[in-house]
Amino acid sequence: MRLLSVASEVYPLVKTGGLADVAGALPAALAQEGVVTTTLVPGYPAVLAAIEGERLHAYPDLAGGPATLVRAKAANLDLIVLDAPHLFERPGNPYLGFDGEDWPDNAHRFGAFARAAADLGSGRVDGLVFDVLQLHDWQAGLAAAYLHYDPPARRPGVVATIHNLAFQGVFPAWLLGPLGLPAEAFALDGIEYYGQISFLKAALIFADRITTVSPTYATEIMSEAGGMGLHGLLAGRGEVVSGILNGIDTEVWNPATDPALAVTFDAADLDRRAANKAALQRVFGLDEDPGAFLIGSVGRLTEQKGMDLLPPLMPELIAGGAQFAMLGSGEAGLEAAFADLAAAHPGAVGVRIGYDEALAHAIEGGVDAFVMPSRFEPCGLTQMYALRYGAVPIVARVGGLADTVIDASPYALAQGVATGFHFAPGSDASLRAALARAMAMFAAEPKAWARLQRNGMATDVSWASAARQYAALFAAITPPPFSA
Structure with missing residues (x-):
């Protein structure tokens, strides 16, 4: 089974929070379950500095400038990097400027990132076929909409993984056209969200399965108190919502071998x-x-x-x-x-x-x-x-x-x-x-x-249990292979 994990950050290349830890550690655990993972990540300076790769696909114009998909390996991860200097060649935080505010073009930045994910998932990049796309948080969410409104001959299974429902990728409605989505997407059963558009809602409404990172949180987000405006949608799709508890990288986090400790112990x-x-x-x-x-x-x-x-x-x-x-x-x-x-x-x-x-x-x-x-x-x-x-x-x-x-x-x-x-x-x-x-x-x-x-x-805090659950979920939504 071939998985494209679409993540806006991945440890140890770039990290602002737990999403990076998950994206960095889960592939090795999934490999034990027969899932081959490729991770799509934006070409931030720290990522590009860590890789040497081969050009996979060129975009003459992606959200206002040239971009390239680069295939590479780093930190035991199989990567595809979206090298788009006009979008990602910026110092500091991946999402915020030095003033602590969101980059004003985040919709274009992560719309382009999602477009690349959809192209890869559609088989439009030569030589690559993926069975399932796992879309992590709002930054990857629009890929589900691109696959819905421009369906390929073989649509991959799509899993939306919510790391934090508080971050919903909400932008003005006028961006719908510049993002390459049809007017019909601005609807209750599309990506419209209280008069604006939401990248996260795109993932939640068009994904085959929705996962959160713990069972209790899966229950909480389907309630009015915990759903942050999306509880109705999530409760309505409750049959495809599940909580899979994260693990941690028990090799990186091992007190018996950790070089950051004055004294190791068990x-x-x-x-x-x-x-x-x-x-x-x-x-x-x-x-x-x-x-x-x-x-x-x-x-x-x-x-x-x-x-x-x-x-x-x-x-x-x-x-x-x-x-x-x-x-x-x-x-x-x-x-x-x-x-x-x-x-x-x-x-x-x-x-x-x-x-x-x-x-x-x-x-x-x-x-x-x-x-x-x-x-x-x-x-x-x-x-x-x-x-x-x-x-x-x-x-x-x-x-x-x-x-x-x-x-x-x-x-x-x-x-x-x-x-x-x-x-x-x-x-x-x-x-x-x-x-x-x-x-x-x-x-x-x-x-x-x-x-x-x-x-x-x-306590077993490894990724083994989560990997088994994800592998079963991915298998349930894997489409049949291309017919001859």
Whole structure:
């Protein structure tokens, strides 16, 4: 089976979030299930710098300039790169300018990307045939519309994968013509969306199957509270919606071999984690106290991630013996709030604004607990890294967080299966209570705490299960081969 994975970012070439991790790790797992994956990715500078390839197809004019499809291999991935300098040769973030605002031509950029995906899926690029297209998020979504309104002789199966429903690729309706779509597409059963057009809606309405990145999130997005304006469409197509829990790359994220850690370790020698905790305390300028309850966080500083809940709680946690190490960036107000917190509590709070992959690994391998207070979370990957690295997750009971972390309830503790702590999303009182439960166990019940750590490290967070589910789904929608 031949899969074209259409992703606007792929680790380790370019990454802004979890989509890149999925696009980078899933192909190897799918190969074990007999699925041969090629990944289509835009030709950002970082991607082009990492590849040497052969020209596959030339576009004299694609969204206002010449473009080339380049076939290449990099980071053990089979790639097709859309090299379009007028669209993608820009420094920094793939989606945002230096002012933090969306590039004003994003509709043209990712419309062209989707057009290339549809051409590849249609068999219009010589020598290539794909059985299934997997369209990741809105940036790839318009490919489903191109395939619908200009159907090829053999249309591939189409899967729309939602990593985050909040990002819907909404643009003015007048762009329909410039994007090469017919007027009939501007309709309720087309890509019209509250008077505008939505790239994500195109994928959701024309795909054969819709997947999300966790079972709980699949349920949430079909409700009015979680559907973000698309719940009616999703509920109406509920029979083709499913949640397949993400995995992580267990070779990249392996505490027994991770070069980013001061000391490697596994579940049989948890005592070795203490050296990583001490090293992390030094990196963040924290007091080197093995008895301090060191809480970590890595990610975007946004209200969606619930990060606004943490600064007000920190002073009382610090007074109770906690420390906090945070790596992330996002909303200016939250960046300032955490910087102020660090300034007010030297030796107890360390903050790094930005992102550093090695430091993210060091945090997972050195903190006692890892907090994720998301108001919604389609899947989440950092809590799975935490499980893998023996950092006990303290998570909101939402989306993939609820699916991956088993709350330390009396029953779960008695059964010996607990791996972390849950709290109600958006509730500072519930978060405070969960943190208090965790601190109390850490201080008074070291054996119970170590059991949580070992349970977490024994959790299967690999891609194997997800790959089996995806392979079965792809097989169900693979079209018959071309007739002779």
